[in-house]
Amino acid sequence: MCSASNRGVVYMGPGHVEVQSIAFPELALGKRKCSHGVILKVVSTNICGSDQHMVRGRTTAPEGLVLGHEITGEIIECGSDVEFLTVGDLVSVPFNIACGRCRNCKEGQTGICLQVNPARPGAAYGYVDMGGWVGGQSEYVMVPYADFNLLKFPDRDQAMDKIRDLTLLSDIFPTGFHGAATAGVGPGSTVYIAGAGPVGLAAAVSAQLLGAACVIVGDMNPARLEQAHSFGCETIDLRQDATVPELIEQVLGVPEVDAGVDCVGFEARCHGCNHHQEQPATVLNTMMEVTRAGGGVGIPGLYVTGDPGAVDDAAKMGQLGVRIGLGWAKSHYFYTGQCPVMKYHRQLMQAILWDKVNIADAVNVQVISLDDAPNGYADFDEGAATKYVIDPHGVVAA
Structure with missing residues (x-):
């Protein structure tokens, strides 16, 4: 000893x-x-x-x-x-x-x-x-x-x-894998992963391991996007003044994917020209936009019940403006929580x-x-x- x-x-x-x-x-x-x-x-x-x-x-x-x-x-x-x-x-x-x-x-x-x-x-x-x-x-x-x-x-x-x-x-490797697996990624899938931090990159590798045909990673950090590109991912720069469906369509020819994975969580920021502005529900809402009807969304990104630095009183309690009606209309399923x-x-x-x-x-x-x-x-x-x-x-x- x-x-x-x-x-x-x-x-x-x-x-x-x-x-x-x-x-x-x-x-x-x-x-x-x-x-x-x-x-x-x-x-x-x-x-x-x-x-x-x-x-x-x-x-x-x-x-x-x-x-x-x-x-x-x-x-x-x-x-x-x-x-x-x-x-x-x-x-x-x-x-x-x-x-x-x-x-x-x-x-x-x-x-x-x-x-x-x-x-x-x-x-x-x-x-x-x-x-x-x-x-x-x-x-x-x-x-x-x-x-x-x-x-x-x-x-x-x-x-x-x-x-x-x-x-x-x-x-992070199991967490990224969990995000991809629970979103339903499998052979031939098209996948959108929000966030090119370590968990997002682990989710991208996991999607490839699960047989995805195309893995698209979105972020606002050029160095992290380059890291995703280095092992075969398609990338979209969310600072561009275009919607995420439009950016995905430039890659796939259609504005939707089979599966979405939120690897950002509650400190999410706006897309486009206002990308420095925090908007905690933006990734969740984007996932419902870009995931096809009947598809799944894995959410390994962290959401908390107490955020003293949040943008408003509701978000400080973990209450976000999630467009659940869209997810319901598209029959999405969502998988959240710790891996x-x-x-x-x-x-x-x-x-x-x-x-x-x-x-x-x-x-x-x-x-x-x-x-x-x-x-x-x-x-x-x-x-x-x-x-x-x-x-x-x-x-x-x-």
Whole structure:
């Protein structure tokens, strides 16, 4: 067992994160032993767009929160009830914390576990309103219900060779895949993906993996659009003074697609000449415009129940001006909520290990040190076409 020191990335208020000394994790839940948990030495932990919402001050996240829900690590201590994992195992941690025992977990709905958050269904590491769990943008972290939650990589050396890809199994690759799959993407589909951030790019790769004929990605950031184009996506620049259906028609010859995926969420902005103006329902409404009658819309983009920086009082409570009548008239279906990572992560691991997908290249992974995390947050907030992966112990770099 290593010495009991630890450091992590801490939210200090809007626009401000610091790397600070934090408590070394213990196998405990409050005053109770956590015999089903493990302690991990963090091998890699990623900065997520969801983290950025908090750091911008657009949620009710408390100051002092240790951030980070995308975690890959090496087990250095196991609780007495852990049966199927051992010290030295290299594992991926789903960002959903799930007990494995409640009704929802037994139905595979691990994103809305009923036992790990007293406030509401669902929990995550280092995230607002998600149960108060300590985040994993740190050197060490505790993971509960380890046998149920953790995905063990079958070969350590092989895993380390592909760690830049495998680190994305904790969240954005399954989340992007979930968005595409729940929208109904399949062989020959045409797909519109709103947002070319890391989740949008992961959704685009996933749509290709699912057999889509044409994947169109829309954004207002030229660098991110170029990143999408680099692996075969069609792109549309939403700063243009044209409607999204018109832009899609320029690509496909028709103004509609089979499936739509919203990878933007509640900080959406207007299209066209007013693209600096926030309009939180614009992507949802656009999806109903461009998705064909009978088609599906996957919504992995984040929508919150409390947004102190929203444009109006209704949006501050998560009430948006959604044109539901159009969706109803076109018989759309919508799939929202956290991705249940365990539904997909083993299969996506196999796709990585067997060279069926190069997700790290698609989202432009850049490895940084723990001390560089504040700069990573700042660059990401400025729109860098990069997925920042934090390497707390220099293991990935080595």
